[in-house]
Amino acid sequence: MARISTYNIDQEVTINDKWIGTDFSGGVTKNFTPQKIANFFNESGLLGIANQITFKYYKTFIGSRPEGSLTTLQQDPLFSSLTSIKVSQKNSGLKFIVNMLDTFLNDTIMISDMSDPNSFGIFKLTAIEEDLDDEGFYFLSLEFIDGNGNLEDLKIYGFTSLAYGESKDKNYIHIQSLASNTWNVTHGLNKYPSVSIIDSGNNLVVGDIKYISLNEVRLTFNSSFSGKAYFN
16 A cells, blocks of 8 residues: 555545544444534534534434434424424433523524525524423424524534624514514513514514513504514
8 A cells, every 4th residue: 555645635625535544333444524524523512613502303213202302293394384393401412401502592593404504594482391291302482583494304403592692681573473553572681672663574663662661562553463573
């Protein structure tokens, strides 16, 4: 075999290139691809990103629900159709993440495909509830805001809060799903925020704004409609 130093350097690494290495199990020499190594790091979380939790989506499974999993009642659902999902108390790398997950409550979060950044959903996380019939798993209630694509079987998805640190206490998005001429909103910002309102057609709407407290607002309009209110 030629010396390693005599081989040409690959000027363009692709996902299907091959590297030679030793498998820890049995000490067997095998080929490794950049794609498989990237998948390993995404799933194991060994190259962690601050403020991100990863789960592996399972469309179906046999027996007990897998640790580190994300599951839904739908199969490969569109992000826009998600209202409830179930996640493990451990991430895809089997590390406990419940305390960190709790900090996302009432935040705007992004759920994104770790291998395809154009496949994502942005949601408000409205509730986290332990499943008392399935130990180690939690129901997350979601309100869809924006996104593209759908969940795909056995892919790794990252959960990230978009309202973290300094920005966390300064903004809030209220989604009014049912048409009404009175919106009662608890924003939890502990201040009297500015308010911008749009209807379901993304038209700016002007209404009466009454601050009930530092955390509650009543919005009143001349007619009933659904839409969103942005608090800053």
